[in-house]
Amino acid sequence: MQNYLMAHSDWMTVRTTISTSPDQIAIAPGSLKKEWTADGKRYFQYELDHKALNFFSFMSARYEVAREKWNDVDLEVYYQKEHAVNVPRMLNSMRKALTYYTEHFGPYSNKQARIIEFPRYASFAQAFPGTMPYSESIGFITDLTADEDIDMVFYVVAHEMGHQWWAHQVIGAEMQGSTLLSESMAQYSALMVMEREYGRAHMRKFLKYESDKYQEARGGETIGETPLMYVENQGYIHYNKGSVVLYGLREFLGEDTINKAFRALVDSFGYAEPPWPTALDMYRELRKVTPDSLTYLLDDHLKYITLYDNRVVESTARMLSDSSYEVTVKLTCEKNHADSLGRETHIPMNDWIDVGLLKEPTDKEDEGAVITYQRVRLKDGENTVVLRSEELPEKAAIDPMHLFFDRVPTDNEKKVEVK
Ligand SMILES: [Zn+2]
Structure with missing residues (x-):
């Protein structure tokens, strides 16, 4: 009966009258209804357009404001004059996020979406209903001029916008697994928007990056690692692991199919009265859209901690009469479930995993582009996969998209030898 954000209140409305110095703008939740000056102060009156969780921010500073419209929604970025460089990226991300989320998850309930800069006393962004305070140090002064960089500004804004559905409409009960419904879902949402903007590569x-972060952090867990469904607010699980798992499920189920499950959660639990939803509700919705042949994916990634130990042993290419190449890839595979202390149990496998061929990386890339791949069933121990390629690949790789966690990722690819 209690959600994990606010134990002692549920949905509520807010009206704020706030005063500040004459040269500042004060921001409270909701639409600005009135503004006036009196006794040397500047006054603002705001009112929330839709009921919301009891979770708000109040800010005031000497702001510049960038404004745009997305349908009937006012998009606003409040920033320090000298920090304008990434403001267009933020507005772009808000627009793209609203487009995707309203199409796939349901309506946006506020009449505004605001990003509000604060100094780097702290380095985070956080989503309140319609308002998202955002530290100067994680976006406003980030240098993104090198085009190979991951666009962290676009990504963080899309994540915070995701919370307008995942936390501010669907909020988990105060129990294990609740941040799967908010943090992992905000990650998933941001990834979908990022992919549309920046592409698959x-x-x-x-x-x-997410996979490495997860594996690095689980080694430093001091209490006990939980499966994603039972996450206890551990960031490396609900962010880093959550991204890989939900993106991976999207790969296997299809985007429209998995989004049906997510939309069903919003339809059943968005702004609903308690009892609050749990990770079990999400599991049930996912199960409905998952064919029996793929339910092992839900169990491996949500109910268990699953780690592979896959390796490319050898890959050889042979030129065919039409000048294309036949590449034979020999692999060894192993799957384990880990317990909370990291003790592993071997699990028999007969799992769908991609095997692909890669180009030589350019100087801007860490990994070469994927030329081709095939989704194949791999069992424990030795496997052989034969692929065709128009060009001579530089490497063969198992799971080139990094959809699964592998204990030794470095041996997942190997140089192709020409025979
Ligand atoms: Zn978040």
């Missing part, structure tokens, strides 16, 4: 880089 960009996502591959991002998934690799």
Whole structure:
């Protein structure tokens, strides 16, 4: 009966009258209804357009304001004059996020979406209903001129916008797994918007980053690692692992199909009275859209901690009469479930995993582009996969998109030898 954000209140309305110095703008939740000056102070009156969780921010500073319209929604960025460089990226991300989320998850309930800069006393962004305070240090002064960089500004804004559905409409009960419904879902949402904006190659880089972060952090867990469904607010699980798992499920189920499950959560639990939804509700919705042949994916990634130990042992290419190449890839595979202390149990596998061929990386890339891949069933131990390619690949790789966690990612690819 209690949600994890606010234990002692549920949906409420807010009206604020706030005063500040004459040269500042004060911001409270909701639409600006009135503004006036009196006794040397500047006054603002705001009112929330839609009921919301009891979770608000109040800010005041000497702001510049960038404004745009997205349908009937006012998009606003409040920033310090000298920090204008990434403001257009923020507005772009808000627009793209609203377009995707309203199409796939349901309506946006506020009449405004605001990003509000604060100094780097703290380094985070956070979503309140319609208002998103955002530290100067994680976006406003970030230098994104090198075009191979992951666009962290676009991504963080899309994540915070995701919370307007995942937390501010669907809020989990105060129990294990609740941040799967908010943080992991905000990640998933941001990834979908990022992929549309920057393409699949960009996502591959991002998934690799998330996967490495997760594996690095689980080694430093001091209490006990939980499966994603039972996450206890651990960031490396609900952000880093959550991204890879939900993006991976999207890969196997299809975007429209998995989004049906997510939309069903909004339809059932958005702004609904308690009892609040749990990770079990999400699991049930996902199960409905998952064919029996793929339910092992839900269990491996939500109910268990699953780690592979896959390796490319050898890959050889042979030129065919039409000048294309036949590449034979020999692999060894192993799947384990880990317990909370990291003890692993071997699990028999007969799992769908991609095997692909990669180009030589350019100087701007860490990994070469994927030339081709095939989704194949791999069992424990030795496997052989034969692929065709128009060009001579530089490497063969198992799971080139980084959809699964592998204990030793470095041996997942190997140089192709020409025979
Ligand atoms: Zn978040």
